[in-house]
Amino acid sequence: MKNTLPFESFISTLKPTNRNLSFYVDWDKCLTNRDRITIALNHLNFLLGKDSKQMQECIATLFAEYSKAFEVLPLLLAVRDSNEKVLDSQGLEIQMFKILQTPQGIYNFICESGLLEVFSDKKIKDLNDFVFGIEVGLDSNARKNRSGKTMESLIARIFKEANLSFREQVNIKEFQDLHKVFGEDIKKFDFVVFSKNKQYFIECNFYTGGGSKLNETARAYTELATKFENLKDRSFVWISDGQGWLSAKNKLQEAYKSVEMYNLSNISDFTKKAQNDK
Numbered sequence: 001m002k003n004t005l006p007f008e009s010f011i012s013t014l015k016p017t018n019r020n021l022s023f024y025v026d027w028d029k030c031l032t033n034r035d036r037i038t039i040a041l042n043h044l045n046f047l048l049g050k051d052s053k054q055m056q057e058c059i060a061t062l063f064a065e066y067s068k069a070f071e072v073l074p075l076l077l078a079v080r081d082s083n084e085k086v087l088d089s090q091g092l093e094i095q096m097f098k099i100l101q102t103p104q105g106i107y108n109f110i111c112e113s114g115l116l117e118v119f120s121d122k123k124i125k126d127l128n129d130f131v132f133g134i135e136v137g138l139d140s141n142a143r144k145n146r147s148g149k150t151m152e153s154l155i156a157r158i159f160k161e162a163n164l165s166f167r168e169q170v171n172i173k174e175f176q177d178l179h180k181v182f183g184e185d186i187k188k189f190d191f192v193v194f195s196k197n198k199q200y201f202i203e204c205n206f207y208t209g210g211g212s213k214l215n216e217t218a219r220a221y222t223e224l225a226t227k228f229e230n231l232k233d234r235s236f237v238w239i240s241d242g243q244g245w246l247s248a249k250n251k252l253q254e255a256y257k258s259v260e261m262y263n264l265s266n267i268s269d270f271t272k273k274a275q276n277d278k
Helices: 007-012 027-036 038-047 052-077 103-113 115-120 127-161 176-182 212-226 243-256 267-276
Strands: 085-087 093-095 165-171 188-194 199-206 234-241 260-262
Touching: 007 243, 027 038, 027 127, 038 052, 038 127, 052 103, 052 115, 052 127, 103 115, 127 165, 127 188, 127 199, 127 267, 199 212, 212 234, 212 243, 234 243, 234 267, 260 267
Parallel strands: 199 234, 234 260
Antiparallel strands: 085 093, 165 188, 188 199
């Protein structure tokens, strides 16, 4: 038995969230993405407030002067990849960027996408602000990846407060004995904690929602733990939390029998253990 805390106690203390208010938007990234195309957006501001007839003339004028500005039009539809295929007015597949090669194609793009109404109603004063709002919306798609990073940052802070010696994102190739055990499986661990007599190789994650990934993770870490069984001074530790596990409780319970596990409520048990092993 790897864990002294009863599984039911472990599962009952899983937290609903590890998010603070800074989690939701990466403002620096949104501003950087906007600033990267601000020259193009400033040129496209020329089209704001123009009606349908004026729009065609202004597109032709701007195309002759700075055709590159129109490359950012897909982003105004919250589409980053201009290679994305759409159906044209004849129902034929075409990549977005190919529509933007001529003034007439650009005009068709603006009309068919609904941007003509947005540009002409004079409610938008600056496309820089418009795109910044789009970037904030698109950034919400990155929250799934940020959840793991948030957990790693939290664990790192806990380790620092406990004065543990540790490193982050450690490649298994740095440890020859482990590299032999893992073979061709080149693995990176979220943390390695170094005590006087032992090294703890740690993976951490947080799941707010369920899904098949949880079962896969539990199975993978159970297999991972077996590779450490015959290593006297090495140990695998899994720190995981989140009520998403309630949907995969049985699989987690199986892993709990063979993997040394902690959640955010009892992680102090691990830090004390590592401290006492100095």
